[in-house]
Amino acid sequence: MTNHTPNNGWVETAPRPVVTHDQGLRVKPQWWRGTLAIVALVVLFFVLSTILSLAGVFFDVATGQYTFDEWAENPLRLTPAVMLANNLALGAMWPVSMLLQWLLFGVRPGNLSSVTGRFRWRWMGRLALVIVPVWLIYVAISFIGTPPDELQFTASTISMLVIVLLTTPLQSAGEEYGARGLIQRSVGSWFGHPTAAFVSATFISSFVFMLAHAASDPWLLAYYFIFGVSMALAARGTGGLEAPVLIHATNNVLLFIPTALLDQTDQVFEREAGVADAWMLIPMAIVLAAGLFSVWWGRRYGLVTRAPLPRSSYEKHPQSPQAHYPQPQQYSQPWPPQANASQPGYPQSWPQSSPPFSQGSGESAPPESYPGRPDQRG
Numbered sequence: 001m002t003n004h005t006p007n008n009g010w011v012e013t014a015p016r017p018v019v020t021h022d023q024g025l026r027v028k029p030q031w032w033r034g035t036l037a038i039v040a041l042v043v044l045f046f047v048l049s050t051i052l053s054l055a056g057v058f059f060d061v062a063t064g065q066y067t068f069d070e071w072a073e074n075p076l077r078l079t080p081a082v083m084l085a086n087n088l089a090l091g092a093m094w095p096v097s098m099l100l101q102w103l104l105f106g107v108r109p110g111n112l113s114s115v116t117g118r119f120r121w122r123w124m125g126r127l128a129l130v131i132v133p134v135w136l137i138y139v140a141i142s143f144i145g146t147p148p149d150e151l152q153f154t155a156s157t158i159s160m161l162v163i164v165l166l167t168t169p170l171q172s173a174g175e176e177y178g179a180r181g182l183i184q185r186s187v188g189s190w191f192g193h194p195t196a197a198f199v200s201a202t203f204i205s206s207f208v209f210m211l212a213h214a215a216s217d218p219w220l221l222a223y224y225f226i227f228g229v230s231m232a233l234a235a236r237g238t239g240g241l242e243a244p245v246l247i248h249a250t251n252n253v254l255l256f257i258p259t260a261l262l263d264q265t266d267q268v269f270e271r272e273a274g275v276a277d278a279w280m281l282i283p284m285a286i287v288l289a290a291g292l293f294s295v296w297w298g299r300r301y302g303l304v305t306r307a308p309l310p311r312s313s314y315e316k317h318p319q320s321p322q323a324h325y326p327q328p329q330q331y332s333q334p335w336p337p338q339a340n341a342s343q344p345g346y347p348q349s350w351p352q353s354s355p356p357f358s359q360g361s362g363e364s365a366p367p368e369s370y371p372g373r374p375d376q377r378g
Helices: 031-062 068-073 080-091 093-105 121-142 155-188 194-212 218-238 242-261 265-269 278-301
Strands: none
Touching: 031 068, 031 080, 031 093, 031 155, 080 093, 080 155, 093 155, 121 242, 121 278, 155 194, 155 218, 155 242, 194 218, 218 242, 218 278, 242 265, 242 278
């Protein structure tokens, strides 16, 4: 039964389904929208990455860091300028993903952050009280035995540290908004069943995330895929991207700091076969545990993880309530009639419904006669 009660210009005909974060774009489930969103995200990233990376290379050549010939021999050279370009290109995926969601699905950008339509900073801060200390211990153990005299404090090292601290959180957020945000939700919009949507979206988003890191070592490939799965579990279980962004940013920042101090940043892009081994099982277990812990901690916190399906600007507005009621009758003849009833062609009887009199007069019908009526005068 249709409810005719207005709600900000909308008339609800049925309750909106309650969904998880990964099905938040089910509002417009056409397959081409999700496909176009994923393709557009990948293309825009490569365009931005190419432009910014070339700008970084030109800056390094102009400042005498190396020549074009030296860069051609080692294009993976990671200088502060190239690091900044890489982080900015990835960080730009945050607003780009929001914009694509808005353009292709008509869903407000804030809905990409969480089912509440906003980024929940308080919840992320509460989670950080546990995640950050645990990661500090993990990173400290990883670098136990490193001689202090190998630490570097050159101008390049300081520049790299500043860039890591200021832009790596943006880089991590951009990857999460792209992979666990737009890609995950785009694939999730293709499926009506929640389990099928989550499994398919998690596999595809994690696979794209793995390929984007351009690794050929099987242990690294497994690590990136497990990382993606862990962050997808965290996003679904907490109803938003706060936990994935925090875990991703904490991991990258705390691992980059000692790498920069040891002047080993060039090793970040060394992902060919043979550079990793079974020790990668440890970071896989840690990141998976962090994702599951965030889900448990969110439930203890009373976090909202489901919400009604968001509105889309492409949805058709139902008709306004006035359209369901007949229009008031319009009277073509004045009242009372000025013509004499005895005239030829004048109707001998009036309709049963009488036009209303002024409110509060107490009259319900015209009187049969009254002094001064034209047909009663002598």
